[in-house]
Amino acid sequence: MASRDAKGLILVADDGPATVEALRRELAPAGYRVFSAASVPDALKLLAATRFDVVIANVRLPGANDLELVRHVCENLDETEVVATTNYATVDGAVQAIKAGAFDYLVKPIAGDRLLAAVEGAIEALRLRKSAGRADPGKGSPGTYGLWGDSPAMQEVIRAIGKAASISATVLVSGESGTGKELVARAIHYGSARASAPFVAVNCGAIPETLLESELFGYVKGAFTGASETRAGFFQTADGGTIFLDEISETSPSMQVKLLRVLQEKEICMVGATRSRRVDVRVVTSTNRDPQTLVAKAVLREDLFYRLNVIAVAIPPLRERGDDILLLAHHFARKFAAEFGKAVPQLSEAALRALRAHTWPGNVRELENVIQRLVVMCEGGTIEVRDLPALMRFSALRESTVTRPLVEIELDYIRSVLSSVEGNRSQAARILGIDRKTLREKLKFH
Numbered sequence: 001m002a003s004r005d006a007k008g009l010i011l012v013a014d015d016g017p018a019t020v021e022a023l024r025r026e027l028a029p030a031g032y033r034v035f036s037a038a039s040v041p042d043a044l045k046l047l048a049a050t051r052f053d054v055v056i057a058n059v060r061l062p063g064a065n066d067l068e069l070v071r072h073v074c075e076n077l078d079e080t081e082v083v084a085t086t087n088y089a090t091v092d093g094a095v096q097a098i099k100a101g102a103f104d105y106l107v108k109p110i111a112g113d114r115l116l117a118a119v120e121g122a123i124e125a126l127r128l129r130k131s132a133g134r135a136d137p138g139k140g141s142p143g144t145y146g147l148w149g150d151s152p153a154m155q156e157v158i159r160a161i162g163k164a165a166s167i168s169a170t171v172l173v174s175g176e177s178g179t180g181k182e183l184v185a186r187a188i189h190y191g192s193a194r195a196s197a198p199f200v201a202v203n204c205g206a207i208p209e210t211l212l213e214s215e216l217f218g219y220v221k222g223a224f225t226g227a228s229e230t231r232a233g234f235f236q237t238a239d240g241g242t243i244f245l246d247e248i249s250e251t252s253p254s255m256q257v258k259l260l261r262v263l264q265e266k267e268i269c270m271v272g273a274t275r276s277r278r279v280d281v282r283v284v285t286s287t288n289r290d291p292q293t294l295v296a297k298a299v300l301r302e303d304l305f306y307r308l309n310v311i312a313v314a315i316p317p318l319r320e321r322g323d324d325i326l327l328l329a330h331h332f333a334r335k336f337a338a339e340f341g342k343a344v345p346q347l348s349e350a351a352l353r354a355l356r357a358h359t360w361p362g363n364v365r366e367l368e369n370v371i372q373r374l375v376v377m378c379e380g381g382t383i384e385v386r387d388l389p390a391l392m393r394f395s396a397l398r399e400s401t402v403t404r405p406l407v408e409i410e411l412d413y414i415r416s417v418l419s420s421v422e423g424n425r426s427q428a429a430r431i432l433g434i435d436r437k438t439l440r441e442k443l444k445f446h
């Protein structure tokens with residue numbers, strides 16, 4: 001364990017020795033202790049042994065997909081911030097890095113003052129997050145594997161992850177869009193003995209059918225026009241680790257036959273090669289449709305389904321997770337407040353009720369986006385029903401009809417109408433179908 005008397009412990013994850021040296025020359029004199037790793041597996045080993053304050057991670061590193069390290073740290077290590085670095089300036093790259101959870105984004109060559117500002121900002125964000133956590137006790141425990149959820153349904157999922165992590169069998173993760181399938185796949189990988197080997201995610205729906213085979217299995221020089229050199233595929237990259245085949249139902253029948261063979265033989269055949277080679281890869285797949293229906297409709301081969309479904313993890317939609325909605329809302333409020341350097345906003349009782357009653361067709365991703373917007377728009381203070389997207393304001397009214405006395409519902413409704421007309425009582429009275437005097441009396445009564 002490294003000594004903690006420095007201003008902070010920094011891990012520079014970069015495969016360029018010159019970059020590592022340049023960053024060390026800036027950071028060490030400023031009082032930071034600097035460690036380095038040249039690949040994702042090396043970085044994971046260090047991160048497992050030591051709590052770093054900041055990881056300065058190149059978005060593209062050997063041993064895993066782009067941004068994989070950024071995502072891993074942001075989702076699993078609550079006490080560590082990430083500053084992403086890249087060799088090329090692209091807007092998309094910056095957006096992706098920040099979306100993955102990076103605190104800041106630097107383009108090489110990195111100026112010394114910009115570097116120090118980013119690191120200081122990241123450490124300040126950590127400090128804010130810690131004090132926010134203390135000021136807000138009882139609002140949920142840190143999520144297991146970065147997954148928040150106390151509901152019986154999510155506890156079941158977390159148990160299934162633990163079971164899946166302890167063996168290398170295939171896992172089929174199913175759940176509606178935005179329920180956390182990829183997060184669960186990562187949790188299985190990082191909770192398993194394969195954690196220090198790569199996790200490679202492949203979106204089967206996003207890669208054209210004609211390319212998928214060579215992307216997955218690689219190709220040998222001369223296999224097709226343009227194959228000017230031999231190239232490894234995702235399966236080789238994931239050797240020793242986990243491959244996550246996202247949206248497995250998007251694969252063609254012929255691809256499914258090839259995958260079946262890989263699972264049976266534990267061997268892959270590069271495009272254009274005459275012999276197969278062994279790989280040691282745990283396969284996790286996902287679908288946002290009901291797996292049984294996929295089989296019944298022959299979208300997914302039945303024999304492949306049984307191979308993929310050794311462990312089934314079905315993630316419940318958010319609307320079936322009860323108070324987890326509130327737990328997640330608070331979690332995201334803290335997360336985004338720390339990220340944007342703002343005070344953590346409170347949520348009024350009525351706003352919480354509205355969130356709880358909404359049906360969340362976009363599941364956790366939708367909730368995350370809603371809270372992110374609220375944190376940006378609300379300058380500290382309390383989030384009220386009127387701040388919520390219109391759809392949720394209606395669900396506030398719906399929910400209240402089930403569990404609350406009529407007078408409260410009336411007051412809530414009067415308030416929401418008033419707020420929708422910015423306090424104009426004449427207009428509110430007109431909408432409510434009562435005169436101004438009755439409105440005044442009702443407000444006085446309540």
Ligand SMILES: Nc1ncnc2c1ncn2[C@@H]1O[C@H](COP(=O)(O)OP(=O)(O)OP(=O)(O)O)[C@@H](O)[C@H]1O
Nearest residue numbers: 146147148176177178179180181182183288364365
């Ligand atoms: N239980 C949870 N706790 C905290 N964050 C979560 C949880 N579930 C999902 N998230 C967050 O919600 C977002 C969506 O999750 P993820 O991408 O894993 O969903 P998905 O099921 O793969 O979605 P899609 O079907 O659209 O691909 C991510 O930002 C993820 O970090």
Ligand SMILES: [Mg+2]
Nearest residue numbers: 178181182246
């Ligand atoms: Mg996904």
